[in-house]
Amino acid sequence: MSKKVQMPALSPTMEEGTLAKWLVKEGDTVSSGDLLAEIETDKATMEFEAVDEGKIAKILISEGSEGVKVGTVIAIIAEEGEDLAEAAQNDAAAPKADAKPKAEAAASAAPAADPAPAAKADAAPAQQDGKRVKASPLARRIAERSGIDLASLKGSGPNGRVVKADLEGAEKGAPRAAQATAPAAAAPTPVAPATAQDFGIPHEVVKLSGMRKTIARRLTESKQQVPHIYLTVDVQLDKLLKLRSELNAGLAGRGVKLSVNDLLIKALGVALVQVPECNVQFAGDQMLQFKRADISVAVSIPGGLITPIVTEADSKSVSAISTAMKDLASRAKDGKLAPQEYQGGTASLSNMGMFGIKQFEAVINPPQGMIMAIGAGEKRPFVVDDALQIATVMSATGSFDHRAIDGADGARLMQAFRELVENPLGMLA
Incomplete structure (x- = not known):
């Protein structure tokens, strides 16, 4: 029977990572302890070893894919004697919505409606005026556990992001996505402050690495909370x-x-x-x-x-x-x-x-x-x-x-x- 290779948790706090490089290809034979891939966390690039032995029947997440959630199936290993094509059709097709190759990551940042009608399992309310509520993973878990509607909170993190501190004192068990009894007046659209980019100054857009995002989040929370x-x-x-x-x-x-x-x-x-x-x-x-x-x-x-x-x-x-x-x-x-x-x-x-x-x-x-x-x-x-x-x-x-x-x-x-x-x-x- 084929085996599912899942995105590993390489540290106690890791929730997602970048599949930086595959060290095997489809059809390769692997044994327990062989190196399969290099996984980039927010602080380091670490090698990921095989647990099972067999042949790589299918690679489901391509090199360079970012935001791959821990537990996502990234490859299928066929046992000895098992047909590779049959193993590749294993019903464990990985959810790829959260994994974005680096070349496509910038395009995915543009606001758009979520194409999937079902809410993600780890998310609290995901829609607010047609847009996804910005919240840290920790804030989402706390809200999910406590029954707090993220859409009802004002975020104090970067760009209005809801962070752990915003949930302190929030009413537990608040109804999620409650329907208004009467149409509410449209809120004024906030005007973003002008930046050097708006004045045509030559520049390039530098995508934040996972490490830089973590540094920004942790230091912001430190100055806000400590x-x-x-x-x-x-x-x-x-x-x-x-x-x-x-x-x-x-x-x-x-x-x-x-x-x-x-x-x-x-x-x-x-x-x-x-x-x-x-x-x-x-x-x-x-x-x-x-x-x-x-x-x-x-x-x-x-x-x-x-x-x-x-x-x-x-x-x-x-x-x-x-x-x-x-x-x-x-x-x-x-x-x-x-x-x-x-x-x-x-x-x-x-x-x-x-x-x-x-x-x-x-x-x-x-x-x-x-x-x-x-x-x-x-x-x-x-x-x-x-x-x-x-x-x-x-x-x-x-x-x-x-x-x-x-x-x-x-x-x-x-x-x-x-x-x-x-x-x-x-x-x-």
Whole structure:
């Protein structure tokens, strides 16, 4: 009997993905463990292995198809001795409405009536004045579970999109698509603000990648839902730079070269354990306080940003942190990180000093409770031992979720971080 190959969930939060590349073709023989395809999620491109063995009877979703829902049948595998043509007629024809080849994706963005009369299983009310209600997948699931009419809500997300926060306080069990008892007056058509495109300025339309869409959604929700508080300290770097030079001389034979960022990851990890009130996450009616510090480190990659995680940064040696970061950053740029390597983490660190940025305020990466923003080290007049001298100084700014972290606790973390960086032997003990 033929087997259905379904779009896999390659991470706990994955709902859809792009079928980037088929590694087999129809008629090929495959065994359990053979690579079938490359699947692009919002953060990485991952290889998908076969579970069953047999021959590829039919490929149902073409390369480059975007928005392929988890569970969609993407191919049919015929068992040994089974007729391929017969297996290809398996009654598991995949629903292709949500899968769009990249070449057709732009055209599909134009507003049009849904050609299928039946509502999709995962959608709440899908029509509003002939157009589909804009809502995040999470908002749709909550609305479906709670019996809330999405069409009755005003979205606060990008372009009026309904997000999770809009459902808070909404009346449960509200009737869906209720019929008005009398014709309502036509609402005035909103006028979109003029853009550079409207004035004929030469431009090109750049389609958003799945990663860029995820970044836009998560950071918008962070600024809308998380009350940020920012605390900045100036940190003298001279002792840390001297220690780094000495450590690198001793580690040269092992092929390890520490960066300043490696030492700052260590400092933040130790500081979070010293001030556990900041190593927390807000979780509705409770708070999670962590016993170790797993630091998500912002890494710029083509098309966006990803935050691979250095686990147990508080207890790892700086050489182990350096080795881990080089491996994680390299695989992040190749899109080869496993979900557990970039999902999670108890706090984040973002360093823009290499670009000459003096100071900035980073956006918290939910559900984490804080992120440390590192500016460039530069020679500045600085008071050392009650005397004005020239020292290498950087500005570090902590962004804290004020629901979970009080200002005084955030200040204690910044103080601990500064003391560790200015007296770096303390974090190596």
